[in-house]
Amino acid sequence: MPTALDNGQRFSASAPRDGRAEARARLAGTSLNNVVVLVYEYRVFVAARNSETDVSHFGDEKLWPGAVFRAQKPGTELHGVAVLVDRIVSHPTADGPGIAHGRTK
Secondary structure, three states, rough: OOOOOHHHHOOEEOOOOHHHOOOOOOOOOOEEEOOOOOEEEEEEEEEEOOOOEEEEEEOOOOOOOOOOEEEEOOOOOOOOOEEEEEEEEEEEEEOOEEEEEEEEE
């Protein structure tokens, strides 16, 4: 069965920092029992109450302006807060994560 890697896409994966079992891949796919898993990684700069910070976002689809996700940054005020994506600077590539800007909702 063909996979996303059969068309020559570069694959870049590393162990996730948060201990999740699945590997994270940048705009590439991994084949697990003939199932292709895509994970898109973004670095999102978030404007929140008189400060600005960044969070990593991992999802099974690309972000878009207007998308909302929950920030996962344990130990900070931002953890679990809804973030509204304002602008996408770039989407993920095999060389690195996508870049986006957002604000707390």
